[in-house]
Amino acid sequence: MTLAVTPLSPVFGARIDGVDLGHLDDATFDQLYAAWLKHHVLVLRDQTISDPQFEAFSAHLGTLDPPPNQGAGRKSPPGFPNLYVISNKKDPAGEPVGALGDGEASWHTDMSYLQDPPAASMLISRILPAWGGDTYFCSMPAALASLPAALRARIASLSIKHDGTYDSGGNIRKGMQANDDPSTSAGTLHPAIIAHPESGVKSLYLGRRRNAYVAGLPLQDSEALLDGLWSYAALPENTYCHKWRIGDVVLWDNRTTMHRRDAFDPASERTMHRSQIKAKGALNRTLMTS
Numbered sequence: 053m054t055l056a057v058t059p060l061s062p063v064f065g066a067r068i069d070g071v072d073l074g075h076l077d078d079a080t081f082d083q084l085y086a087a088w089l090k091h092h093v094l095v096l097r098d099q100t101i102s103d104p105q106f107e108a109f110s111a112h113l114g115t116l117d118p119p120p121n122q123g124a125g126r127k128s129p130p131g132f133p134n135l136y137v138i139s140n141k142k143d144p145a146g147e148p149v150g151a152l153g154d155g156e157a158s159w160h161t162d163m164s165y166l167q168d169p170p171a172a173s174m175l176i177s178r179i180l181p182a183w184g185g186d187t188y189f190c191s192m193p194a195a196l197a198s199l200p201a202a203l204r205a206r207i208a209s210l211s212i213k214h215d216g217t218y219d220s221g222g223n224i225r226k227g228m229q230a231n232d233d234p235s236t237s238a239g240t241l242h243p244a245i246i247a248h249p250e251s252g253v254k255s256l257y258l259g260r261r262r263n264a265y266v267a268g269l270p271l272q273d274s275e276a277l278l279d280g281l282w283s284y285a286a287l288p289e290n291t292y293c294h295k296w297r298i299g300d301v302v303l304w305d306n307r308t309t310m311h312r313r314d315a316f317d318p319a320s321e322r323t324m325h326r327s328q329i330k331a332k333g334a335l336n337r338t339l340m341t342s
């Protein structure tokens with residue numbers, strides 16, 4: 053296969069043409085993987101692949117990470133426990149068949165409340181709504197580069213607590229208690245600046261804003277510092293908006309990007325299947341001092 057790489061923006065992201073993810077040889081995969089490390093977000097359109105093919109391609113990137121159990125069972129397509137359904141559809145009993153509903157999802161990195169957050173996530177669009185539901189990505193190496201030097205220096209040795217209480221839709225995660233005090237809520241500390249375990253590229257690492265907390269600071273100072281950092285997190289020139297078509301596969305690096313989603317028409321169905329790849333190397337062993 054001849055792999056064509058077209059940048060999506062001057063900063064990050066690339067569209068890949070000439071690739072059928074259902075029939076991928078090793079040499080083409082190696083090119084695809086290198087493009088992913090370089091561009092952080094890859095878009096592949098018109099992929100008519102089945103769930104087994106989507107799962108097989110995903111497993112090429114690393115160890116599959118099964119979806120979280122959200123209390124009503126895992127939201128997986130029948131027969132594919134490693135895949136996750138992102139959908140607002142409900143079954144005849146009124147139970148959602150997938151996660152996240154039809155609301156907006158705010159900027160976040162997937163599952164950064166874990167000690168070793170996933171390396172990669174990818175979505176394939178199966179059913180699209182009448183309107184809305186665009187997915188936005190932002191570049192966190194670009195966010196880091198945009199910080200004033202004094203602010204970058206200030207956070208070089210700081211860690212941020214990534215809250216485990218709420219998901220990106222604002223729902224309380226299974227087994228957690230509501231807690232809106234960032235200084236006491238459950239979560240995991242990560243360096244404010246991380247280096248990519250494979251490429252070494254440095255990123256600002258924020259996870260999500262809600263209940264975030266800069267370790268060791270009075271809450272008021274932590275809030276002010278985080279507000280300052282977040283003001284650089286998704287500058288328009290460092291973001292890409294993906295408008296979905298059926299059969300789009302979007303693969304992102306969870307260490308160098310954040311993403312968010314617009315709300316969409318609640319009267320129509322939007323269904324995506326997602327896979328996730330486990331961490332490759334611990335983020336808190338890659339703390340950099342610059």
Ligand SMILES: [Fe+2]
Binds near residue numbers: 160161311
């Ligand atoms: Fe997400």
